[in-house]
Each structure stands twice: as structure tokens, then as C-alpha cells.
Amino acid sequence: MTARFALVALPLPLATPYTYRIPEALGDRVAAGARVVVPVRRRELIGVVVRLDSEPPSQNLKEILAVPDPEPALSPALLATAEWMAGYYGAPLGLTLKSVLPAGMWGESQVIVSLRNGSHSFGGLAGEVVAWLEQRGGESPVQTAARAFHRPLWEVVERLSRVQAVTLRVQPPDTDAARLTERTLALAGERPTLIERNAWFKRRPRQRQLYEALESLGGRASMRHLSEQLGFTDAVVRGLIKSGLARAGEAELVRDPFAGSPTVSPPPTLTPDQETALTQVEALPGGAGALLFGVTGSGKTLVYLAAVRRVLERGQGAIVLVPEIGLTPQTVSRFRGAFGDNVAVLHSGLSDGERADAWRLLRRGDRRVAVGARSAVFAPVSNLGLIVIDEEHEASYKNGETPRYHTRDVAAVRARLEGARLLLGSATPSLETVARTESELGLLRLPERIGSRPMPPVEMVDLRAAPKVEGTGPVAWSVALDSAITSTLARGEQALLLLNRRGYAAFLQCPDCGEVWQCPRCSISLTVHQTPAALRCHYCGHEEPLPFTCRVCANPVQQMRGVGTQQLERMLVERYPDARIARMDLDTTSTKWSHQRILAAVEKGDIDLLIGTQMIAKGLDFPNVTLVGVVDADTGLYLPDFRSAERTFQLLAQVAGRAGRGAKGGRVLVQTRHPGHHALVRAAQHDAVGFLDEERALREVPPYPPAVHLVNLLYSGSDEREVGRKAAGLADWCNSLVARYQLPISVLGPAPCPLVRIKDRWRWHVLLKGPSTALGRVVRYAARRLKREGNVRLVIDRDPVSLL
Ligand code: ADP
Ligand code: ZN
DSSP: OOOOEEEEEOSSTTOOOEEEEOOGGGGGGOOTTOEEEEEETTEEEEEEEEEEESSOSSSSOOBOOBOOOSSOSSOHHHHHHHHHHHHHHTOOHHHHHHHHSOTTSSBTOEEEEEEOSSOOOOOHHHHHHHHHHHHTTTEEEHHHHHHHHTSOOHHHHHHHHHTTSEEEEEEOOOOOOOOOEEEEEEEOSSOOOHHHHHHHHTTOHHHHHHHHHHHHTTTEEEHHIIIIITOOOHHHHHHHHHTTSEEEEEEEOOSOTTTSSOOOOOOSSOOHHHHHHHHHHHHSOTTOEEEEEEOTTSOHHHHHHHHHHHHHHTTOEEEEEOSOGGGOHHHHHHHHHHHGGGEEEEOTTOOHHHHHHHHHHHHHTSOOEEEESGGGGGOOOSSEEEEEEETTTOGGGBOSSSSOOBHHHHHHHHHHHHTOEEEEEESSOOHHHHHHTTTTEEEEEEOSOGGGOOOOOEEEEETTTSOBOTTOTTSOOBHHHHHHHHHHHHTTOEEEEEOOOOSSEEEEEOTTTOOBOBOSSSSSBOEEETTTTEEEOTTTOOEEOOOSSOTTTOOSOOEEEEEOHHHHHHHHHHHSTTSOEEEESTTTSOSTTHHHHHHHHHHHTOOSEEEESGGGGSSOOOTTEEEEEESOTTTTTTOSSTTHHHHHHHHHHHHHTTSSOSTTOOEEEEEESOTTOHHHHHHHTTOHHHHHHHHHHHTTTTTOTTSSEEEEEEEEESOHHHHHHHHHHHHHHHHHHHHHHTOSOEEEEEEEEEEEEETTEEEEEEEEEEOHHHHHHHHHHHHTTOSOBTTBEEEEEESOSOOO
16 A cells, blocks of 8 residues: 655644645655645645655645655654654644754745756756756746746656756755844953042943943943843943943954864873773663763763764764753863864754754764754764763753653653663752663763862851851851952952842832832742843843832832842952952843853953853863852742752752862852751762752652652633633543543642743643653643633643742
């Protein structure tokens, strides 16, 4: 029985595959995974064949117009991975394929037809098309040609392609033309002392803000960022330039910061521990995985490099996943240093065209190593031998929209399908992964830092009792941290200061009546920002001016609570006027590659104090950083989420691991009001195993992962009552399903989510706990309810990383 029909997925919202008839002439080339041109509502779009069929679901089917690729774009293994995802996460296959295949590779993309060399003599329409192409320099989008001829040309083009007179290729729709340079503003001249600053800026508060913004951006910023993101006017910029404190310039606009970035050659020899780990990786059977559990600074990256090298020597390829490509320039440089042009770095700065090129090179095996964040797990590396996931515990490996996949689990499925090995690395592995080392995952240890360097001593500073420095305003600043910074600066060394709260202050409160400014659209308080001054919602972006009086009782004084990075920075600038300070958080890194700029300045020694949110905790290897200060360890400790202790431990252990990586050693100071909390105590002792044991016991009662699996079913909508009613109906439905099939699942809720409203949408959820297989059945049934009911939406979040 031959297939005469094909189910074709398209990158349209909630698209279920459409069925098309396969014309005789294309028959042999329409295969699962192939890209095809199909008519969709008077347009022609590029879709992907997901399945072949011999029975038509109905009469009157449209025909596939063309098959532009010589080989299917999606390998059978990638297609099977996508099908697994659709089933496991309860997501439509069309939507799932949207995360597998980059935009620009299908949908609106165009098919370009080019003449091949050689003489062509065709009669009729084919001859006319060839002549027309010759006039146009040999190539054209098929649709342009069709418009010129006032008729469809697919049949002719396919015929010409079959006799090798033309080639077809898929090209993303035009991306915007490259701008090559951008205007910048940089600090100039001597840095004014605090007294000079106060005198000069007294009547120029906006100039002071601009000056300080430049300081926090590492000394230089693009004019566009300053005006568009931070709201500085031309007049303020001109004023600062006239005063000689800043200077305008031009800089090359970075398109691919990895193309010209320095590459780092790896150390030539493995330590005995690294050697053992490598041997164990090599000994894994194909399709199996292992956790590389190594303390910070133990040289995990070199094990990844060596394992990838072995894979390449066998003629296979590898995928290396990092949490966020912008935050891990050092890891990327190490891979490029080791494998040069064999590496395709997949990052968000790529244009659609560049991404499509990278795909083609990987698919053809012209490049064998793909390095990238989450979505690089779908890189079409051919003959895949290894998938590495660095910092496997990071929350960014979970996709935030449908399909809500976890990269770790997708990678395991893909590795199994392709017989590749999976290597997960972390100093602070997730509880789930550690639990799996008792069954399917191998466990490899790197117990020591390179060169037997000691782990940095961590000192806890109990803010309730410790002596504090006067005159630091609302910033609780211990004498201990203050003198540690002073002496680090005096020795010409660098310090990192972690404060995981961006903005100026967490919220604004009236000291008289207690009113707290909340977002009108979300159930969360507004964050106070300076530069530019505003109250801002970190969930929906709502912004309003800072109020002068309380809106409830008209009290003229408003108090800011909860110090943020901006306020900390202002305090530090006054406290350590000679220090060169930079700040790294979402507000200073909203333009592309601003991370790299700041990190490069730290690496070059142009920055003495780097303040930042959790961004500065990840993967950095700066030997001159000898002090890490945690300004407030308690910011995430008591969030209403089962992972808050785990996240706090990981953050502290990771940031502590940034200290003392060089010969000069280092130390860590942690300011807290909860010095006895197990996450802090274990982080201070560098005792990941102890933390994991203790935390795992706490996850037994009430049960949370890894003791059980979770599915979070979340309804949202603009009418609170309706959402609540729907959620109640869902809980009833879950309960009856559980009773009918006697599933070992407990149904919790319905309950309002801890963040009960985001962006004007009310949120209620039903939480299911149980073994994975039983939950899978509920997910399958629930997926059928996914139809949007009015304005109420259901989200299925299997294995959620957070329950907020
Ligand atoms: P991790 O990722 O485990 O925190 P890294 O891979 O960043 O650790 O390694 C820490 C430091 O040790 C890096 O500067 C790296 O170049 C160095 N290093 C790693 N392996 C070796 C080795 N075999 N010999 C010498 N130096 C090494
Ligand atoms: Zn909001």
C-alpha cells in the first residue's frame, strides 16, 4: 500500500496537521520530516510532513506543491523526539515543532530557484522560465517568478529540478539589513571625587543619573540604549559631554560577538580525576547518561572538551548546552579554542538567515559541534555521539511556554533514540538528577579543585547582631563586609557582590497607613527604579511615576523597602569613591551583548567591584576575584515554592565558587538574618551532598519531587469568578478520572496561584502528585481540553520548576 496522503504541520498557532494529497510526480520524495510547499488559505507556506497515510480523511484535498530539499530537514530521530514531547507534555505537535525547527526555516520562508551551469534547451513554459531566470542573473524566489508569469510554476520548477537544470533552496524572509556601527557614550577624564560630584551635579540631577548609569554599564553604553531604554534626552547627553565627563564615539555594532572573540586553548593534560571521569564517560553504553558532579573549579569543562574530542575522533558530532549563552562567554571561547570552525554557536543574536546556515552546516555534517542554550538540544547534528548539559540544575533549561519541556528530559530521549551519550554537569545538581543516579544515570565525581586549591572559606554575618557601618542608609552594611572590601581594593584585587533583587527598592510603602504600591494588573508590588525614576512591575512592565504622597491617606512621606541593586550601587559609589564599579542585572544588560562588555571589562581588570543579581553567579572564572560578598542571602529563602531552599543553596554555592579560583585564594562573606537555615549552613560548608540529603528528606512529607512527580494545571483569564469556576470543574474532573481508573494520584486544589494575577489575568491551579506514568494518562486526557474556552486558557505544566 503506497502512501498517497501526507499530514503536514505548519508553524501556525494551535495548528493541528493538515492532510494533503501527494502528487504522482513528487511521490518518492515526500517523506516524514521533509519540508513541503503547501497551499493554505490562498497562501503558499512551507510545512513539515509528520506522517504519511494511505487513507484520505476526506475528499477534496489540496495537493503538495513542491519538495524543495534533497533530504528531509528533520531527521527521523528529531521528529520522534518532537512526537515524544507532544505526548509527554500534552502539547499539539504543530506547536511542538515550532520549538524544534527555528522560525525562518518554514512557514513564510521562500523557495529560491537557481539555474545550474550548463546549457539548457527546453521548449514551452519551461524554456520561458529558464530564459526569464537567465535575465534575472540566474535566480529568483519561485513566487516572484509566478507573479511575473501570472500563473503557478511549481510543476515546471519541480520538473526542471528533477532533470537537474535548477536547484531549489529554502531561504528565510529578508531580515533587516545590517547596521554596521552605532553611536556610543563613554566616561572621560578623571573620575570626580564624591565632593566634586556633589558640587558639580547639584543642579544637574539628570546628568548625575546619566553619569552613574554609564558607570554601572561598565563605562560605556550605546546612545540608543541610553535614550530608548533609560530615557535620557539629547540635552542631558550633550550637557555631560560639554562638561568633559563623557565623550561620544562610534563602535562597531556587534552581530556575532563569538566570531571575533578570543579563543582559549584548553590545558594540555587532564588531572587523574578528570582522566577517570573521561574513561567513565567513554564506558557508558550508547543511549545512557551520567552526572558529572564536580565542585566549582574542579575542571568540569575540560572533561566536556575531552569527551567531545573523542566523539569527533570517531567521526560523530556533539551538542553542548549552556544555561544562557550571553552569560557564558568563557565556556564558549573554550569550545571555540578547542574545535575552531567545527563549532556552530547558536545564540539569539543570529539572524534567521545565519541560523538557517548553521542548521544546514550541522545537518550536512560540515560542522560537528553545536553550542547553545535550551533550544540547541534540537540542533540537527548528524551522527550524534554526545549531548553535554552544563549546569544541569539551572531553571532556564525549562521552557516557559507550550511545550513546557525540560531540556534535560528531552536530551535524554534524543540521546536514547540516537544511541548518543548524555553528560550532565553541575557542582550543585538538582535533586531530580541526583535521585536518578540511583537508577538510570551514572555518577562521576570531581571532588577537588584543580591544583588542590582549597574551597574559599565562607563566613556568615548575622545581620541581627553584627556591628554595622553608619551612614549607609537602608543598606544593611556590616563592618565585616566593609573591611573585607576595603582591603580587597587596597590589594588591587576584585570583588563580586551578589544582591538578587534588581531595581532601587523592592517596594514603596506609606509609613503611616501601611499602603503598598501594587501593580494594577498583577498581584505583586511595584519595584522602585531610579535612572529612570519610576515604579515598575517586573512581571508585566507596567510603569508609573514615583508618587509624592500616599494615595490612601495623602501622607507626604513614602518609605522604600527592600534594597535593590541600584540603591546598593549608589551607596557603594559614595562609600568607595575610588573603586571602579559596574552593575550587572536585567536593567544594565537589556541590549544584546552588554553582558559580554561588562564581563570583558572585569576580565581586563577595568572593574574593581561587580555588583549583580544571580547573573554574576554563573560559570565565571576570574582568578583575580578574591572576595565574594552576598549582600542579602535571604531574598529568595521564603518564597512560597517548594524549590526556594534548593534555589538559595544553588545560588550561594555557585557564587561562593567564583571566589579563590586563582593562586591568590579568596573568601566569601554572607550577610543574612537566617544563619541557621540548612541551605545557608550547607552552602557555607561547601557541602552539596549534605544539602541534598537533608533537602531530600524534607521532600518526603509532604511529598514533592523527587519523591513524586508533579503536573500543574493552570487556568487563567480576565474574569476571576469564571477562572475559579473552571478550576473547580477541572479539579472535579481530575478527581473523577482518578477514581474511575484508580490512579495513584492526589489532586490538590483548586487554589489561587501564589501570584494570583499577572497581566490582568487571574490564575488558579490544580496540582497533581503521583508517579509519572499515571500522571501521563491524565495529561493525555487533559490535552483534549486545551481548546480555549472563551478567554480562559488552560496550561499544562508537567514537571514544573516553580509553582508561583
Ligand atoms: P568548573 O567548570 O568545574 O567550575 P573549570 O572547568 O572552569 O571548572 O576549571 C577551573 C579552572 O581550572 C580553569 O581556569 C581551567 O582552565 C583550569 N583547569 C581545568 N583543568 C585543568 C588541568 N587539567 N590542568 C590545569 N588547569 C586546569
Ligand atoms: Zn504588572
